[in-house]
Amino acid sequence: xxxxxxxxxxxxxxxxGAMLSAAAIGVLGGVSTSAFAQGKKKxxxxxxxxxxxxxxxxxxxxxxxxxxxxxxxxxxxxVLDAAVIFQGHHKGHRDALIKAxxxxxxxxxxxxxxxxxxxxxNVAATVKSQNDVLKLAQKLEKGAANAYIGVxxxxxxxxxxxxxxxxxxxxxxxxxxxxxxxxxxxPAAPLIFG
Amino acid sequence: xxxxxxxxxxxxxxxxxxxxxxxxxxxxATASGATPAPPAGDATRGAQVYEDNCTGCHSLDANRVxxxxxxxxxxxxxxxxxxxxxxxxxxxxxxxxxxxxxxxLTNPQGFVPGAKMGFRxxxxxxxxxxxxxxxxxxxx
Numbered sequence: 001x002x003x004x005x006x007x008x009x010x011x012x013x014x015x016x017g018a019m020l021s022a023a024a025i026g027v028l029g030g031v032s033t034s035a036f037a038q039g040k041k042k043x044x045x046x047x048x049x050x051x052x053x054x055x056x057x058x059x060x061x062x063x064x065x066x067x068x069x070x071x072x073x074x075x076x077x078x079v080l081d082a083a084v085i086f087q088g089h090h091k092g093h094r095d096a097l098i099k100a101x102x103x104x105x106x107x108x109x110x111x112x113x114x115x116x117x118x119x120x121x122n123v124a125a126t127v128k129s130q131n132d133v134l135k136l137a138q139k140l141e142k143g144a145a146n147a148y149i150g151v152x153x154x155x156x157x158x159x160x161x162x163x164x165x166x167x168x169x170x171x172x173x174x175x176x177x178x179x180x181x182x183x184x185x186x187p188a189a190p191l192i193f194g
Numbered sequence: 195x196x197x198x199x200x201x202x203x204x205x206x207x208x209x210x211x212x213x214x215x216x217x218x219x220x221x222x223a224t225a226s227g228a229t230p231a232p233p234a235g236d237a238t239r240g241a242q243v244y245e246d247n248c249t250g251c252h253s254l255d256a257n258r259v260x261x262x263x264x265x266x267x268x269x270x271x272x273x274x275x276x277x278x279x280x281x282x283x284x285x286x287x288x289x290x291x292x293x294x295x296x297x298x299l300t301n302p303q304g305f306v307p308g309a310k311m312g313f314r315x316x317x318x319x320x321x322x323x324x325x326x327x328x329x330x331x332x333x334x
Contacts, residue, residue: 047303050280051312058251064327120256143250147313150247154312155304 045156049106051096052160055151055167057109058144059094063087064117065140067192069133079181083137085176086105093167131182136180142193145171168193233297233322240327243320251313254331260311266290267325267332271306282308295325 016174066087070080098108118124127133148168152161172193251259261274269290272283272286283306288294294305302311315321 006210009218018251044319046308048313050303050310052312054251054259054312061259120253120258131287139249142246144249145250147250150315153316154301193268 008045019088046106047154048156048160049101049104050100051151051154052104053106053109055148055164056094056097056101058111058147059090059097060111061117061121062090062140062144063094064114065121065137066090066112067114068121068123071129072133073129073188074127074130074133076130079134082177083133086137086141086177089170090176093170134182138175138182141171141178144168145175145193146179172179207259227284232292233319235292235322235324235326235329237272240284240325240330241324243315243324245314245329247315247320248324262324267292267295267329267334269332275325279314280308280310282306283310292325296321297327299324 006098042060066083068076068085070087101108122137123136127136145168146169152164155161155164176186197294248263252261252263254262254264256262257274257277261277261279266274267290270285271281271288271290271294286306292297296318297305299315302309315324
């Protein structure tokens with residue numbers, strides 16, 4: 001057991017109860033949806049809808065990954081609680097994206113089955129322990145943060161760019177927490193993402 | 195001493211003229227729309243760039259949010275088996291090479307209007323590195 005373990009457990013344990021409420025997720029969804037609607041009014045394009053749909057696909061996959069991790073029986077209680085919180089954030093992102101895409105006249109991409117996501121992520125061969133679950137989640141969160149950063153210049157208006165930055169910040173927050181729980185030191189170099 | 199000063203002044207003058215010529219050439223290249231050659235890519239660095247920037251949506255061997263990437267270098271655009279591409283990419287009539295991948299990663303929807311992907315990798319060195327990695331992983 002390393003020196004960080006009690007602190008990591010403490011953090012996961014205390015944030016669990018405070019952040020699991022559906023109301024908190026609802027607030028996140030409501031804010032995002034409102035901002036998306038503003039984006040729509042300012043000349044959102046088909047390209048914007050396409051990017052949001054790619055983002056929705058990414059959120060579907062993240063939700064499934066946390067479901068697979070939570071259902072694996074590999075996660076200890078405080079880690080499981082954190083996984084459920086993070087999954088709740090992704091569900092909030094998903095709901096806001098679906099509403100925005102629909103409001104903008106697009107058709108939201110549907111989720112695949114958890115089994116399809118598990119196969120694509122090669123879970124059976126690579127996830128055998130709690131550490132493996134955390135490493136997979138950490139990798140997906142960093143990829144998601146960078147994806148949201150990377151699409152910012154492609155959006156047609158500043159409202160959508162700002163929302164993308166907010167979504168990236170959520171994923172970066174998840175990545176930082178997971179990295180801490182894994183006992184990894186913070187990166188030495190600045191500009192960690194992008 | 196006078197000779198040295200004379201040669202020094204001549205050298206400085208020559209350097210100034212060369213600098214002016216070089217600067218003028220650069221300005222003319224920019225004005226004519228010529229783009230600088232992309233930097234050389236490094237596949238080892240590219241593996242990390244790929245891990246950090248691409249794996250949110252892509253894997254080498256599985257279609258996820260984006261198509262599987264192994265074999266992309268040299269493959270016809272929009273042809274990874276089993277992936278649901280945009281009509282725009284399905285209709286594309288080119289195979290992926292370094293130059294096209296560079297344009298794609300610079301601005302995918304600008305390069306192929308109607309493409310779904312909006313992710314841009316703005317750093318030219320990172321693009322060159324990840325392209326070198328994709329080329330290597332494609333066995334090219």
